Amino acid sequence: MGKPPKPTTILDVARTARVSSATVSRVLSNPNLVSQSTRVAVQEAIRDTGYRVNQAARNLRMQRAGAVLILVPNLGKPFYSGILAGISEGFAGSDYAVLITDTESNPLQDETLAGYFRDSRIDGAISLDGGVSSDALKLCVTHGAGDRIVFLCEWVEGEVFPVISSDNAEGARLAIRHLHDLGHRKIAHVTGPDGNVLTTARRQGMVQERGRLGLPALPEWIIRGDFSLESGHEAAKRILAMSARPTAVFCSADMVAFGLIAGLIAGGLRVPEDISVVGFDDIEMSGSYVPALTTIRQDRHQLGRRAAEVLLGRLANAPGQTPTEAALPVELVVRASTAPPSDLRDNRLMQNPAQLKFGEEGANERTGHFRPP
Amino acid sequence: MGKPPKPTTILDVARTARVSSATVSRVLSNPNLVSQSTRVAVQEAIRDTGYRVNQAARNLRMQRAGAVLILVPNLGKPFYSGILAGISEGFAGSDYAVLITDTESNPLQDETLAGYFRDSRIDGAISLDGGVSSDALKLCVTHGAGDRIVFLCEWVEGEVFPVISSDNAEGARLAIRHLHDLGHRKIAHVTGPDGNVLTTARRQGMVQERGRLGLPALPEWIIRGDFSLESGHEAAKRILAMSARPTAVFCSADMVAFGLIAGLIAGGLRVPEDISVVGFDDIEMSGSYVPALTTIRQDRHQLGRRAAEVLLGRLANAPGQTPTEAALPVELVVRASTAPPSDLRDNRLMQNPAQLKFGEEGANERTGHFRPP
DNA sequence: TCATTTCTTGTAATCGATTACATAATCGGC
DNA sequence: GCCGATTATGTAATCGATTACAAGAAATGA
Numbered sequence: 113m114g115k116p117p118k119p120t121t122i123l124d125v126a127r128t129a130r131v132s133s134a135t136v137s138r139v140l141s142n143p144n145l146v147s148q149s150t151r152v153a154v155q156e157a158i159r160d161t162g163y164r165v166n167q168a169a170r171n172l173r174m175q176r177a178g179a180v181l182i183l184v185p186n187l188g189k190p191f192y193s194g195i196l197a198g199i200s201e202g203f204a205g206s207d208y209a210v211l212i213t214d215t216e217s218n219p220l221q222d223e224t225l226a227g228y229f230r231d232s233r234i235d236g237a238i239s240l241d242g243g244v245s246s247d248a249l250k251l252c253v254t255h256g257a258g259d260r261i262v263f264l265c266e267w268v269e270g271e272v273f274p275v276i277s278s279d280n281a282e283g284a285r286l287a288i289r290h291l292h293d294l295g296h297r298k299i300a301h302v303t304g305p306d307g308n309v310l311t312t313a314r315r316q317g318m319v320q321e322r323g324r325l326g327l328p329a330l331p332e333w334i335i336r337g338d339f340s341l342e343s344g345h346e347a348a349k350r351i352l353a354m355s356a357r358p359t360a361v362f363c364s365a366d367m368v369a370f371g372l373i374a375g376l377i378a379g380g381l382r383v384p385e386d387i388s389v390v391g392f393d394d395i396e397m398s399g400s401y402v403p404a405l406t407t408i409r410q411d412r413h414q415l416g417r418r419a420a421e422v423l424l425g426r427l428a429n430a431p432g433q434t435p436t437e438a439a440l441p442v443e444l445v446v447r448a449s450t451a452p453p454s455d456l457r458d459n460r461l462m463q464n465p466a467q468l469k470f471g472e473e474g475a476n477e478r479t480g481h482f483r484p485p
Numbered sequence: 486m487g488k489p490p491k492p493t494t495i496l497d498v499a500r501t502a503r504v505s506s507a508t509v510s511r512v513l514s515n516p517n518l519v520s521q522s523t524r525v526a527v528q529e530a531i532r533d534t535g536y537r538v539n540q541a542a543r544n545l546r547m548q549r550a551g552a553v554l555i556l557v558p559n560l561g562k563p564f565y566s567g568i569l570a571g572i573s574e575g576f577a578g579s580d581y582a583v584l585i586t587d588t589e590s591n592p593l594q595d596e597t598l599a600g601y602f603r604d605s606r607i608d609g610a611i612s613l614d615g616g617v618s619s620d621a622l623k624l625c626v627t628h629g630a631g632d633r634i635v636f637l638c639e640w641v642e643g644e645v646f647p648v649i650s651s652d653n654a655e656g657a658r659l660a661i662r663h664l665h666d667l668g669h670r671k672i673a674h675v676t677g678p679d680g681n682v683l684t685t686a687r688r689q690g691m692v693q694e695r696g697r698l699g700l701p702a703l704p705e706w707i708i709r710g711d712f713s714l715e716s717g718h719e720a721a722k723r724i725l726a727m728s729a730r731p732t733a734v735f736c737s738a739d740m741v742a743f744g745l746i747a748g749l750i751a752g753g754l755r756v757p758e759d760i761s762v763v764g765f766d767d768i769e770m771s772g773s774y775v776p777a778l779t780t781i782r783q784d785r786h787q788l789g790r791r792a793a794e795v796l797l798g799r800l801a802n803a804p805g806q807t808p809t810e811a812a813l814p815v816e817l818v819v820r821a822s823t824a825p826p827s828d829l830r831d832n833r834l835m836q837n838p839a840q841l842k843f844g845e846e847g848a849n850e851r852t853g854h855f856r857p858p
Numbered sequence: 859t860c861a862t863t864t865c866t867t868g869t870a871a872t873c874g875a876t877t878a879c880a881t882a883a884t885c886g887g888c
Numbered sequence: 889g890c891c892g893a894t895t896a897t898g899t900a901a902t903c904g905a906t907t908a909c910a911a912g913a914a915a916t917g918a
Binding site: 176210378 | 549
C-alpha cells in the first residue's frame with residue numbers, strides 16, 4: 113500500500129508564500145492581523161500546497177485536548193441516536209472531536225471523568241446521564257473542569273452545571289390533557305425508575321394536571337417502571353389484573369408504551385378501543401408501530417445541538433457567560449394509540465346507533481385492526 | 486471554579502527521581518532498557534508526582550493521532566449498541582480515543598474519510614457501513630491508510646480490507662432448518678435492502694438451505710425489505726393478501742420481524758399459532774417482545790472486540806500480519822414466535838383429539854396470548 | 859521635520875513528549 | 889589487566905504549531 117504522500121507543514125506554506133511561519137499562523141487564526149496582500153498570498157499558498165493544520169501540534173501548543181466527551185447511559189436506546197446526531201452537528205464546524213462512551217457498558221468510576229480532564233484527553237463533556245456521582249463531579253471541579261460540563265436531558269439534583277432538557281412536566285401535562293379531551297377520566301401512569309429526575313418531573317406534571325382537571329387518583333394507577341419494554345409489559349399485567357381498570361395510560365417513555373401495548377393485546381384488550389396509550393419521546397419507531405403511537409415529541413436533534421452550542425460557548429469564553437438552563441418545548445403527536453374511551457363511545461352509541469359503524473371504522477382505519485370473519 | 490492544580494510534566498518526574506527525562510520516558514515505554522534500581526525510583530517519582538503523560542505531546546512526536554473512527558450506518562438502530570460496547574472494550578487498554586460517527590446523519594463524502602487520515606485526526610477506522618464508496622476507499626489508500634481500515638458486519642464487495650462478520654449464510658440456514666424441523670414447508674423470507682451484502686448473504690443461505698431440504702419455492706415468498714420495522718409491516722400486508730400463504734417467515738432482521746408480527750396480528754393472524762416468525766440479530770428487545778422472538782443471535786460484543794483487536798494489530802505491526810477475514814459463529818435462539826404449523830397440529834389433532842387442549846395450552850404458555858371469554 | 863503611534867512581519871521560545879547519538883559504566887574472556 | 893561487547897543513562901534534536909517580543913515601515917500629529 114502507498115506511503116503517505118507528504119505531510120505539508122506550516123513551514124512549507126511559509127516558504128511558498130515567502131513569509132514566516134508566524135504570518136501563516138496568523139492568517140489562519142487571526143486574519144485581520146495580516147495585510148490584505150500577504151493574506152491572499154498565504155491563502156493561495158495554502159491552497160497550492162494542500163496544507164492542513166496538524167491538530168496534535170496545535171493542541172499541544174494551545175494546551176487543549178481538541179475533544180469533548182459525551183456520556184450516554186445506554187447507546188442501545190434508540191432515543192439517543194437523534195440527540196447524538198444533533199450533538200455531532202453542533203460540533204461539526206468546530207475542531208473538536210466527539211468521543212462517545214456508554215456509561216452502562218463502561219461504568220464511570222468517580223475518578224474516571226476527572227481523569228479525562230486531568231490527562232487533557234478532553235476539553236469538555238456533555239452528560240446525558242443524570243447518574244454521575246456528586247463526588248465525580250466534585251473531582252472535575254477540582255481539576256478546573258467545573259464550567260466545561262453540560263448536562264443534557266438528565267441532570268444531577270443539587271448541582272449547578274448547565275442543563276439542557278425538554279419541558280418534561282409540560283409534556284406530561286399535554287398527555288393528560290389530550291386524554292382528558294378525548295373523554296378519559298381514569299388515567300394511569302407508568303413511571304421511570306426511582307430516583308431518576310425525569311421520572312420525578314414527568315410524574316409531577318402528570319399528577320398536577322390530573323389534579324387541575326379534577327380527575328380521580330388511585331394509588332395503583334401510578335405504576336413503577338424503568339423506561340424499558342419489559343416494565344411496560346409488567347405494567348400491562350398489573351393493569352389487566354386491576355378491578356378499577358384505567359381507560360388510558362400515560363407512559364414515561366415510548367419503549368414502555370410498546371411493552372404495555374404488546375402486553376395488553378396479549379391479554380385480550382384492544383388498543384385504543386379498550387384502552388388508550390400515550391408514550392413519551394417520539395422515537396423513530398413510534399410512528400410505524402402498530403398501532404402508531406400517540407406520544408410527546410422531544411426535539412432530540414435540537415436538544416443535541418443546543419447542548420453542543422452551550423458547551424462550545426463555555427469552551428470559548430472562559431468567563432462562562434452562557435445560558436445555564438434551557439427547557440425546550442415539547443409537542444403532542446396524536447396518532448392511533450389513543451381514542452375516546454369505550455364507555456363514552458357506548459354512550460354515544462345508545463343515543464345514536466348509526467355512529468357505531470362510523471366509530472368502529474374510524475378506529476380500524478387508524479390502527480389497521482380488523483377481525484377475520 | 487478552581488484552577489487546574491498543576492500540570493506535572495515528564496521533567497518534574499525526572500527531577501524528583503534525579504534522572505533525565507529520557508530515562509523517565511524509557512521507563513514508560515520500554516522499561517527493560519532501564520536498570521531495576523532507577524526503574525523503581527522513577528516509578529516511585531511518577532506515583533509521588535501524580536504524573537500522567539500528555540497525549541498531545543506524545544502524539545505529535547510519534548506522528549499519530551491517537552484516535553480511531555467508527556463509522557456506524559445508523560446509531561439509532563439498537564443492533565449497533567452491543568457492537569460499540571465491544572469495540573470500546575477492545576480499545577480500552579490502548580491509548581486510542583474512539584470517535585463515532587453516524588453515516589446516515591453525517592453522510593460520508595468521498596474525501597471525508599481520507600481527509601481524517603490526511604489531517605492525522607485518526608490512525609485507523611472501523612466501518613460498520615458497507616456503503617462506503619470505492620472512490621473514498623481508494624483515496625484512503627492513497628493517503629497510506631490502506632491497511633488501517635477494517636470492516637465489521639458489512640463490507641464492500643471487491644475490496645481487500647479485512648472483514649469481521651457473522652456467518653450470515655449459516656444463520657439463514659439455521660433459521661430455515663429450525664422451521665423445517667418444526668414441520669414448516671412453506672417458508673417466506675423478507676430480505677434486506679437491495680445491494681446490501683448482508684441481504685445477499687442471508688438470502689443465499691436461505692435459498693440454499695431451502696433447496697437442500699427440497700422445500701417449495703414461490704417467487705412471491707421472497708419479499709423485498711430494508712431491515713426496518715416498516716418493511717416488516719409492509720411484508721405482513723403482502724402475506725395477508727397471498728393466496729398461497731406461507732406458514733413461516735424468516736426475516737432478515739429482528740426489527741423487520743417486529744413490524745411483521747405487529748402487521749400479522751393486526752390482520753387477525755396469531756403468531757406463532759397461524760404463522761411462525763424468525764428474526765436475525767437477537768437485539769435486546771427480542772427477548773422481551775410479545776411474543777418473544779425466535780432469532781439468530783450474532784455475538785455483537787465479540788464482533789466489536791474482534792474488530793478492535795484486528796485494527797489494533799494492524800496499527801501496531803506495520804507489516805499487517807493480522808487476519809484478513811473472520812466469520813464469527815451465529816446461534817439459533819428459540820423463543821415463542823415459532824411453533825409447528827397449524828396444519829400439522831390439526832393433523833395430529835385428528836389422530837388424537839386429546840392433544841388439542843394440550844397443544845393450545847402449550848402455545849398460550851409461550852406467547853402469553855389468551856382470549857377473553 | 860521629528861517624535862509618536864499604529865501596522866505588519868519576523869525571530870525565537872515554547873508546549874511535553876520521544877529517540878538518535880554519545881558517553882560512561884560494567885562485564886567477560888583470555 | 890586489557891579490549892570489545894553490553895548495559896545504563898544523559899544530551900539535545902525533533903514533532904508542527906502558536907505567540908511574546910522585537911523591529912522595521914508607515915502613518916499621524918505638532
